[in-house]
Amino acid sequence: MPTILAIESSCDETAAAVIIDGQVRSNIIATQEIHAKYGGVVPEMASRAHMEAIVPVVMEALQAAAVSKQDLDAVAFTQSPGLIGSLLVGATFAKSLSLALQVPLLAVNHMQAHVLAHFIEDPKPAFPFLCLTVSGGHTQLVLVRDYLDMEIVGTTLDDAAGEAFDKTAKMLGLPYPGGPMIDRYAKEGDGGKYPFPIAQIGDLNYSFSGIKTAILNFLQKGKKTNPDFVAHHLPDICASVQHTIIKTLLQKFIRAAEQYGVQNIGIAGGVSANSGLRQAVQALGQERGLAVFIPSFEYCTDNAAMIAITAHYLYEAGRFAGLDAAPSARAPF
Numbered sequence: 001m002p003t004i005l006a007i008e009s010s011c012d013e014t015a016a017a018v019i020i021d022g023q024v025r026s027n028i029i030a031t032q033e034i035h036a037k038y039g040g041v042v043p044e045m046a047s048r049a050h051m052e053a054i055v056p057v058v059m060e061a062l063q064a065a066a067v068s069k070q071d072l073d074a075v076a077f078t079q080s081p082g083l084i085g086s087l088l089v090g091a092t093f094a095k096s097l098s099l100a101l102q103v104p105l106l107a108v109n110h111m112q113a114h115v116l117a118h119f120i121e122d123p124k125p126a127f128p129f130l131c132l133t134v135s136g137g138h139t140q141l142v143l144v145r146d147y148l149d150m151e152i153v154g155t156t157l158d159d160a161a162g163e164a165f166d167k168t169a170k171m172l173g174l175p176y177p178g179g180p181m182i183d184r185y186a187k188e189g190d191g192g193k194y195p196f197p198i199a200q201i202g203d204l205n206y207s208f209s210g211i212k213t214a215i216l217n218f219l220q221k222g223k224k225t226n227p228d229f230v231a232h233h234l235p236d237i238c239a240s241v242q243h244t245i246i247k248t249l250l251q252k253f254i255r256a257a258e259q260y261g262v263q264n265i266g267i268a269g270g271v272s273a274n275s276g277l278r279q280a281v282q283a284l285g286q287e288r289g290l291a292v293f294i295p296s297f298e299y300c301t302d303n304a305a306m307i308a309i310t311a312h313y314l315y316e317a318g319r320f321a322g323l324d325a326a327p328s329a330r331a332p333f
């Protein structure tokens with residue numbers, strides 16, 4: 001019955017969770033509001049905000065799970081990928097605590113954790129399972145053979161899907177993070193109104209830099225004829241952009257599912273909170289007779305519960321980390 005404290009600090013969320021024997025008992029998140037006024041995450045500010053939040057967030061996670069530090073069997077932290085200064089705060093905290101309590105340390109890959117968020121609650125996918133992980137920094141098609149045996153079979157060659165959402169939102173004058181705002185306006189618009197191009201890239205890879213340029217050109221043209229173009233057509237623009245991003249994501253998702261003959265598919269990462277994507281993936285599953293898995297909303301965007309479930313499987317496998325486990329900004333799994 002391992003009791004594990006997990007810490008997530010890879011970007012702009014300071015989070016801690018407690019998991020006991022594979023059951024998440026607490027999941028606390030402090031979102032750093034400071035970045036909104038800058039239109040994106042400012043790394044130096046993120047590190048400082050983690051420093052301020054980490055102790056109260058960990059204390060709250062322990063309290064909510066009704067465990068004390070002495071009950072812990074291991075301490076886990078996000079090792080990579082992420083902002084290096086932010087990762088260092090979580091890593092240093094976790095290492096110090098593991099040393100003080102004389103319990104083992106577990107180093108977790110954040111992208112692997114997004115995939116394993118599917119195993120926090122029932123129903124859980126059966127293996128092999130194909131997961132489309134879409135976040136602010138990554139777009140990955142992951143073939144999952146077992147909890148700790150996964151392979152990236154497709155990835156973006158440039159921007160991530162979340163970046164496409166966020167950058168479009170910025171061009172439209174919407175606040176950061178833009179994904180949820182586009183999602184909201186898209187509900188009132190027509191996704192077929194403005195057809196944007198879909199990048200045709202070989203294999204199972206993606207590209208989202210072209211759509212960004214296409215939207216920029218489209219907006220400049222629109223504003224030339226009508227300075228209030230964006231204000232007048234916001235729902236249709238958001239719906240059309242979202243429709244294009246979803247269509248792009250699904251093309252390769254379908255191809256990969258066919259190529260690897262999987263019956264279980266799912267989405268993960270911040271962009272999987274998108275209502276249009278959730279609906280489209282459900283529809284795809286029904287159409288093709290595939291079992292579809294989508295984590296609860298709170299486990300899609302960055303959180304420590306997903307770090308905790310990954311730590312649980314690492315613990316079970318005896319894959320502990322040493323105090324020399326260095327955080328890394330980029331690290332494939």
Ligand code: KG4
Nearest residue numbers: 135136137162179183270271273274301302
């Ligand atoms: O996984 P995540 O929380 O952090 C990273 O690891 O990057 O993902 C954040 C990304 C942001 O780009 C944000 O705009 C996007 O997820 N996002 C959404 C929605 N909610 C969050 N994108 C589209 N629709 C949403 N509802």
Ligand code: ZN
Nearest residue numbers: 114135270302
């Ligand atoms: Zn993430």
